[in-house]
Amino acid sequence: MAKRALGLGQKSKEKKRKLEEKQATDSRDATPGADQLSVEMDENADLDNEFSQLKGLWKTYFASDRESEMVLNGIVHECDRLLRQSSEDAAVKASLSGEFHSIYALALSELTIFKAGEDGDSKDEKLVKGFFDNALERCELGQSSFPDSALLNLVKAKIIIQRIPLEYISQLNVKSTGKRFDVDLDDQLEIAKKNFNIYDDDLQLSSEVLQMLDDLLDIVENFGHEDDIDEGLDSDDEEELEKIELSPSHPLFKLQKSVPENYKWLREQMIQLLQHIKEKDSKLYHDTARSIGHLYxxxxxxxxxxxxxxxxxxxxxxxxxxxxxxxxxxxxxxxxxxxxxxxxxxxxxxxxxxxxxxxxxxxxxxxxxxxxxxxxxxxxxxxxxxxxxxxxxxxxxxxxxxxxxxxxxxxx
CATH class of the missing domain: 1.20.58 (Methane Monooxygenase Hydroxylase; Chain G, domain 1)
Known part of the structure; x- marks a missing residue:
């Protein structure tokens, strides 16, 4: 079986390290236009429409390596500007669809990856919490205006699944007890599952949410073995890690007990996703099929x-x-x-x-x-x-x- 990639928490730290190295290199080798981004627009998009430009910028970022905090901040600032302008311009207000709120919420949630710091850094924890709070608020405001938006539901699922490891699990160790958070993590995951859907207009986003859930379940299942995995013992190694039994009062206890059930749910959703992918020779189809194989x-x-x-x-x-x-x-x-x-x-x-x-x-x-x-x-x-x-x-x-x-x- 192929080795599992880094989990969400480890990914954020690794990305932050690479970004710091990249920024140091860029500061020495900066050239005019180095920060410019080539934005791909939809074939029938109105090139003069501000929302079309915003949508093109987000799609370009989403399909990239996602290593530019500057671009994300630019997307958030443009969303802010359009929101302010909508109070004075009816045409702009009409363009603020469920997709606009989705982009706004996604950009805010993606910024948490750049803000997540070392474990125990209270300043970074507050920043991460603030961005997740704002992302969920924006998503739920969009849902109140567009209650039938499958995209907004999917975005809410993504934000919650991304939030559990980056904001909550990052604060825990095997000895943690009591009510550490104002939410129940198992209940939060159930909310995410209820909002998840196979969104035909963006199957890549649906796939990403499921891959994030796969990472989350691996983190929960192997909780307490982070040092072993960081030092090179992979969670899929033949030499199995001995499961650490958590106290019933541990904030992750319920979530860990529900791991097998959630893996079944994940497998079912992966199979449904594969059935929706029409291009059988696409990377998404192959990746999804292999993920299902790994789950089996x-x-x-x-x-x-x-x-x-x-x-x-x-x-x-x-x-x-x-x-x-x-x-x-x-x-x-x-x-x-x-x-x-x-x-x-x-x-x-x-x-x-x-x-x-x-x-x-x-x-x-x-x-x-x-x-x-x-x-x-x-x-x-x-x-x-x-x-x-x-x-x-x-x-x-x-x-x-x-x-x-x-x-x-x-x-x-």
Whole structure:
């Protein structure tokens, strides 16, 4: 399974570090026009319309690396200006649609990434809270004027999911107890889920919200192991992190207990999103399919471990008796079901010129082979398919995956 990217909290710190380095370089190498941004407008957009220009600027920023706080501030200031102007200009007022409020709220929430500082910095915590408060207020004001706006609902979901780790979890440790916040984090996530929708006019935004939820669930599931992960032990490593049991009075207790249920919800939404993506060769389609595959592999982990323990764990017990046990058979059946589903989606996510995506498929075939009866035809077939894929990927990448291939050949 592919390694999980940095979670939301770690991403903000890493982005801030990179930005500081970039700003230091830019200050030394600044050239005229370096801060200019090429804005892409919709094909039929009125180039003289101020909202069309604002929309184009936001779409350009959203599709970029999002490393310019200056551009975000410019978007917020332009939203402020249009809002003030709307009180005097009927044409401007008419242009302030639900999409305007969405852009305004999104820009405010994105600024929190630049304001989030080191843990325990009360000044940064207040700044982050202020931006999230303003973003939610703007979103809810928009909802009051446009109650049927699916986009505003989606934006509200994004803001809440982004807020939970950046503002709340960042203040916690494993010993935190009591009512630290004026909201219940599990309830907040439920509000986000109710507002979430697959928005056909911006499937990329729907995808981003789901990826943020995936990151959030990983943060909650592995809470207390941040130092281990920062030091290089990935949360998807084969060497599993021992789960830290939180006190029932811990602010994350309920949210951690609901992680399995929320992963199921996430998987269902990912599958729906994939069905809405018409371009089957697009990056969004491939990324979404692989994400679904990864989620199915995650669901396969527990029954796979149970099967391995019951089938091979006790060397003193007769293997035939173990393999025939009801629990062992059920664990094997469930693990096979989830792994086969994972393969189906990983195949859909495979990209012809990216060998890494082929290797994900090969590794899933290896996992599948491990679940079949020892030296059975099914097991040999799964290993054979994996070997063929790995040899092809290894050749295309000039030996990058030799270790994985060697491990498989040793297994055979």
């Amino acid at each position: 592999l995650k669901f396969a982990e527990e029954p796979s471990s149970e099967f391995m323990r019951l089938q091979y764990g006790d060397e003193e017990e007769d293997p035939k008796k173990q393999s025939a046990s009801k629990d062992c058979i059920n664990a094997q059946r469930n693990a096979l079901k989830y792994t086969k589903e994972a393969l189906k989606y990983l195949e859909k996510g495979k990209i012809s010129d990216e060998p890494e995506t082929w290797v994900e498929v090969a590794e899933a075939y290896i996992s599948l082979g491990n679940l079949y009866d020892y030296q059975s035809k099914d097991q040999e077939h799964a290993y054979s398919v994996a070997e063929t894929i790995l040899k092809k990927a290894n050749k295309a990448s000039h030996g990058k995956f030799q270790d994985i291939l060697d491990n498989l050949l040793d297994k055979e």
